[in-house]
Amino acid sequence: MERAARSRPAHLRPGRDRDRVFVRVLGATAALAAAAGACGGGRPPPPPAGPPVLAPAAAGALRSPDDFLAIADPAARSRALFLEISRVLTHPRCVNCHPADDSPRQGDDALRHDPPVARGPDGRGVPGLHCGSCHQDRNLDHARVPGAPDWHLAPATMAWLGVEPAAICLQLKDPARTGGKGLPAIAHHLEHDPLVAWGFAPGADRAAPPGSPAAVAALARAWIETGAHCPPPTATPAGGAP
Amino acid sequence: MTISLHVNGQAHDLDADPDMPLLWALRDLLGLTGTRYGCGEAHCGACTVHLDGRAVRACVTPLGRAAGRRVLTIEGLSPDGRHPLQAAWVELAVPQCGFCQAGQIMCAAALLAANPRPSDAEIDRSLAGNLCRCGTYTRIRAAVKKAAGTGGGP
Numbered sequence A: 001m002e003r004a005a006r007s008r009p010a011h012l013r014p015g016r017d018r019d020r021v022f023v024r025v026l027g028a029t030a031a032l033a034a035a036a037g038a039c040g041g042g043r044p045p046p047p048p049a050g051p052p053v054l055a056p057a058a059a060g061a062l063r064s065p066d067d068f069l070a071i072a073d074p075a076a077r078s079r080a081l082f083l084e085i086s087r088v089l090t091h092p093r094c095v096n097c098h099p100a101d102d103s104p105r106q107g108d109d110a111l112r113h114d115p116p117v118a119r120g121p122d123g124r125g126v127p128g129l130h131c132g133s134c135h136q137d138r139n140l141d142h143a144r145v146p147g148a149p150d151w152h153l154a155p156a157t158m159a160w161l162g163v164e165p166a167a168i169c170l171q172l173k174d175p176a177r178t179g180g181k182g183l184p185a186i187a188h189h190l191e192h193d194p195l196v197a198w199g200f201a202p203g204a205d206r207a208a209p210p211g212s213p214a215a216v217a218a219l220a221r222a223w224i225e226t227g228a229h230c231p232p233p234t235a236t237p238a239g240g241a242p
Numbered sequence B: 001m002t003i004s005l006h007v008n009g010q011a012h013d014l015d016a017d018p019d020m021p022l023l024w025a026l027r028d029l030l031g032l033t034g035t036r037y038g039c040g041e042a043h044c045g046a047c048t049v050h051l052d053g054r055a056v057r058a059c060v061t062p063l064g065r066a067a068g069r070r071v072l073t074i075e076g077l078s079p080d081g082r083h084p085l086q087a088a089w090v091e092l093a094v095p096q097c098g099f100c101q102a103g104q105i106m107c108a109a110a111l112l113a114a115n116p117r118p119s120d121a122e123i124d125r126s127l128a129g130n131l132c133r134c135g136t137y138t139r140i141r142a143a144v145k146k147a148a149g150t151g152g153g154p
């Protein structure tokens, strides 16, 4: 269930810090490019290009793939697209059901599930205490029990809880860890899985990730079309109201 | 709306809201008060019954989900109260106040049906969500093992 709140790791917090980090990463890239130009001889180096200015994300929204066209290099655009997608993938509504261990999490602070439940052999609990013992196919407001069809955990190989965006990216590209799912299947999961749909409309006072299933799937397809490049290990998403 | 239920082998047609918790229908409409109301929000396990052989918490199971399916409550676990778990419960004098025990037994029965010889860790995992405010946990585990034939002497 989804009940409590605690602050997220600093590198995953939305807002100003993220803006700064993103600008730093892109700024470093621009500085390198400028330095390379300076070694090229002859002509004076062009004035240092600033980082592409991305349209700010509206509150509760994701940037669209078109917002990233300002980044001319497809590989750099791909990396930036993935960072935008990671605003969803690292959100508590998503990571709570993507743990590496046997316990789902709840709330905004990754508290262990209460009552104490176990993953079980298929991610659906153990005899006597299956996910479906309590979770229905829809939210139960009278008991504050969240629900959606086939409530269950993602396999432990697909753990996102506490994982950096770059590492999530590498994991998504590794069929050994996605149960053989290719990238198009992952875009499909984001757009059509009822549990993902629940995450974007979790009900009660639960925070939702930015965007919608369609919006994050559009970004995923654009990421795939630009080569599905992964961001550098320390990169975090550009800011935007969550 | 009429909802057809099969409870403990008997058919019932209930004129009720499909969103009514199954627990209310069992206790208030059918008079089966062995299933307890503890927390009402899936936290304690006192209301555990079986739906098609699987344990569910009746306080959060909409009546509509049970329509046309087999519901088993503590009253129907055995015709004479001599299910191996009930016998072990009596022999080891498991209950203190007793309030949680119907839920404990129904959860344990679902475990043994799926896994007839569970380890201690498996018992603990399956029953972890069934709270006992009297603290009878060690006797509960011993009785489950006794019923499974894997230990649990007094």
Ligand code: FES
Residues within 6 Å of the ligand: B036, B037, B038, B039, B040, B041, B042, B043, B044, B045, B046, B047, B048, B057, B058, B059, B060
């Ligand atoms: S009364 Fe149903 S779990 Fe507590």
Ligand code: FES
Residues within 6 Å of the ligand: B095, B096, B097, B098, B099, B100, B101, B131, B132, B133, B134, B135, B136
């Ligand atoms: S025996 Fe009293 S609550 Fe369990």
